[in-house]
Amino acid sequence: MKPILEVRDLSIEAGPKAHPIPLVQDVSFSVAEGSTLAIVGESGCGKSVTAMALMRILPEPAVRISEGEIRFCDEDLVAAPERRMQEIRGNIISMIFQDPIASLNPIQTIGDQIIEVIRTHQSISKREARKRAIALLQSVRLPDAEKRINYYPHRLSGGMCQRVMIAMAMAGSPRVIIADEPTTALDTTVQAQVMALLRKAQTETGTAIILITHNLATAAESAKDVAVMYAGRIIEYGPVREVFIAPAHPYTQGLLGAIPDNADGDGEIAKLTEISGNVPRPGTLPQGCAFEPRCKSAQPQCRQQRPELTMSGARKVACFFPNAELAAQ
């Protein structure tokens, strides 16, 4: 399928222009219509900054895009003027945030907020916008939508607020939705409902979803492709099944090894592996592979040279010594 949004060599830096601190480096990925790309990684690996860059809502000039392209159709969003970005936000790319309650204006009814969003992009009457708002709330399965449209956010639960946020994100029928940890603030049962809702919206409208999460299970369940980020770079990128079943990069292996897995049903959980050490802070990256200090299979070469993201089977890996099993194939 043809990619709808394509990111090429995106780099983001912060701090003074003379001595910039790189936050994200040479990140490339693409997402096709109707499919989902998950970006996973630990806190501070640059996944949220990447999402903000796609929307061009970085707190410029303190944090800025230093290089790269964000291609939507034939347009480079990095070079787009702010006025054009306002048209794009909501209409073409929309975003769902982590904390749904904080993402709603506390002194406006949810109906008014959705109507406001609808009328930002379409010049229709208040009455029509209201009808559409009710339809949107029904489509995200908010019970009693006609009554609840007049509620203030504090009368709704976190899960309901997230439904409202999804309705708002869908209001402009966007082609791409960026969901930044959409379920992190919710209960486990509600998480599954919200993810199901996103998938439903996706099949109905053909929207592409970029799912940013540190929850590997959510990623495995919903995404077609996955990009694993570490210290501002993508270190493994490929179809989600392949990457999760046979992780090639030692970091991905470590991440997957740290999840309790009882799928076999033998009642015994294997001892969880851990990744020793911490994520290096931006600006203090080692010269070689960023993961080398924490890597069990590190070699002298890893310290001197940084591995590039190279094709390895159906996926890309940035490691000199990826999983031996995979190399044998």
Add this chain to the structure above:
Amino acid sequence: MIERESLIRRYCHSTTGVIGLVILAFVVVMAAFGPIIYPVDPWAMVARPLQWPLIDTDAPLGSDILGRDVLSGLVNGARVSLIIGVSATAAAVAIGVTIGALSGYFRGIMDDILMRLTEVFQTIPNFLFVIVLVAVFSPSVFTISAAIAVVSWPPVARLVRGQFLTLRQRAFVESCVVVGMSTPRIIFTQILPNCIAPVIVTSSIMVATAILIEAGLSFLGLGDPNMMSWGAMIGFGRQSLRTAWYLTLIPGVAIQLTVLSISFVGEALNDALNPRLG
């Protein structure tokens, strides 16, 4: 906004707030209808000079040194005081909110310039600045209101700036950005309604201050010479303070009660609009 019914109910929790509102309502009615119900010219000499209150039916609250009716002065003065208090505050709030919103939302150089400007205004003593402004432009209700507005906007600007600085960091403002809302729209429909409560409270205090400044100006003889105001009445009564002290006491009490009632209302509004106390 917060739901209306609960706002009224919460306001009524405060006894002083209710008392203040009653007094204020009385003053407002007096200002609005007084001159119609009691159509005596405050400048006309209608009774014997220096008549004590409750003696002469021509001047129920007594007469001043020229035989002018004190009650008529009181009724007409309420108009001047309230008009100046409200219009000066409205103008000051408009200036303050605009400057505060701009510097709080855009930050950076815009913030630096506007805040230095605000500080310049804050360092000049308010009352002296008003006197200078009124002396330069001839005194009238309009120029006095404008002068009071010019000196009293800085606190509003600082308050609104602070509110904007915190509110624009909130997730709901960011989520308005990501749905493509324009900056003016975010400012007016999202952030401004959220910081209106403290502005209402501050402006109630500002009305009281504006009334006091106007009274001070009139007392010094710098008020509008064509309008009878409470401050002017105190000024006229000053010469006979020892023999006819009621001439200063009556308008003085009127100013006191009005300012006090506005303060009460402001305080009660502060509690009613603060959701954490609800």
